[in-house]
Amino acid sequence: MAITITDSFWQRYTDLIRNEMIPYQWDVLHDNLDIFIDKERDDPGIPSEKSHAIDNLKIAAGQKEGSHYGWLFQDSDVYKWLESAANSYALKQDDKLLDMMDEVVALIEDAQEDDGYLSTYYQIEAPELRFRRLFESHELYCAGHLIEAAVAHYKATGSERLIKVSEKFVECIKNHFGPEEGKINGADGHQEIEWALIKLYEVTGKEEYVDLSKWFLEIRGQDPDFYSKQLLENKEKGIDDRSIPHINLKYHQAHQPIHEQEEAVGHAVRLVYMAAAMAEVAAIHKDDKMFQSAKRLWDNIIKKRFYITGGIGSTVHGEAFTFDYDLPNDSMYCETCASIGLLFFARAMLKNEVDVEYAEVMERTLYNTIISGMALDGKHFFYTNPLEVNPEASQKDPGKSHVKPTRPSWFGCACCPPNLARTLTSLNKYVTSVDEEAIYVHLLMDFEGEIESNNQTVSLTQTVDLSDRGKVELSVKGVTEPVKIYIRLPEWGDMFYFENNSSVKDGYAEFIINEDKTLSIEFEMPVLMWQAHPLVRQNKGKVALQRGPYVYCLVEEDNGPHLHLLTLTEKPVAEEMSDSVLGDFFALKGKAKKIKSDDSWKNVLYQQAEKEPFEEVSLTFIPYHLWANRSVGEMMVWIDKGEE
Structure with a gap:
């Protein structure tokens, strides 16, 4: 499929x-x-003086002298950059x-x-602790990103150089991990290699990689x-004298075996990376138990812990899920990587x-939270993607220091920018799929290819027009x-129109053709x-607007300050707009009433x-996805709804 x-x-x-990001x-x-x-x-422990990611590799290679700088997973920034470049x-x-x-x-x-x-940190600073602090080490997480970069590089250039590096590393991992006596019987604290091993299997055909992922x-x-136990053994062996911290097992999704986990908990990125690998293994092995376990996590996220913009992760504490229907708009996390x-x-x-x-x-x-994570200049990025912003709160409330009113140039933890680049340059993998019986078109965007x-x-x-009306045309040749x-x-x-001899099946228009044809859908x-x-307390009496695949928001530049005083009084209508920064897009124009703060509130905090x-x-x-590209100001997705 190309x-x-x-x-x-x-x-x-x-x-x-x-042209810009790479x-x-x-x-x-x-x-x-x-x-x-x-x-x-706000965290004094976050390293933010520089990246040093390339220099870390040079020091590990013996090309330079020096110390490791940055997070334990700093190598992954390089690997994700390489994947996006490929x-x-x-x-x-x-x-x-x-x-x-x-x-x-x-x-x-x-x-x-x-x-x-x-893994440059352990090569440079602590070789005696290789694979010995798995709750935090990210060694296999970085290995996973190296593998994904290798696969992308191989597909783009035909070179097997990084495939050989990856397979050599996987052999090292197999020599250290497994159920056998004397091997490590556990997994990395941050899931990633489980997903990456599937990608390596897809280009090598070696089923042992799927088996290792499943293990x-x-x-x-x-x-x-x-x-x-790992940390206690390190102390007993005299290779690590640090105190043993409390380890939040839910944060790592290590509180229960995966087949017993009923809800999405802990660090949101780790959870969905794990669940994606579960679904991949299930598809390859036709493993219904694995699929049902993944399905339970999916249903809990989408039915109870999912933002209207496509974001996940309700709290900065652990960058994590919290509980059902807890979806705060101004203190959420909604990490781009999640x-x-x-x-x-x-x-x-x-x-x-x-x-x-x-x-x-x-x-x-894709059309909302993911692309919100990057500015239109390709050089500024969001780590978190809020649904409501007050710049003063971001600056002065310690609980909202992660809620940025504008996109920074880079982060001390820079996982999101290169993750964006590698994802948006591989969107062709998400548009269609094929099985033994049919071809499916999942995303409505222009494309061409052979299946x-x-x-x-x-x-x-396929050509798609999403202006005044929606229209999809799919030309099929070679039948x-x-x-x-x-x-x-x-x-x-709404009001879909297509050929009478076609039908609707499970949310898709079904066409059966025996010859070359152009299929058309209008709506x-x-x-x-x-x-x-109703149990989402934060949004009681509020509405969020959408047209096409885009969720909409209010920003201070267009509507003035104190957006929370607004109540929508009529349903907005779409209007084509052009902006020197934002480009051409459809805005929504509507009417509202705004509470006036009159003189009766002077020097008064409460009144009858x-x-x-x-x-x-x-x-x-x-x-x-266009907000925060022009100026710093308030932003709000959910707005109070009054009577029309």
């Missing part, structure tokens, strides 16, 4: 990544830029980019130990004391069963045998007003309740 995205909206992003991140990783590196929250190279070959990749590949090769081990998944939580992981999870679930909900979640998180179906190769060209094609009918569309694109479940004076105002809503 799909090329030709959509102008998404080409804007891939061009931005190629060179910019290259300079950041090499410490070549004089930029302010922000802490993702994905971009696959889209458009570039000799300069190839030279940059070759430099990094050679450095990685040089840094790898003879036995295959590669790492199923060993998690089998012994809740595993991490503490939404990327949810995208992975949704796509992996589609490999097990075609359910329109998976495609809807892919689209919602094998029913012992034939068919060519597909020699009957083929079924399913095109998703978006939940945000209305109303402005939707969503309300939250009376009918509050208000003024009629006009509102402009913009797509959520």
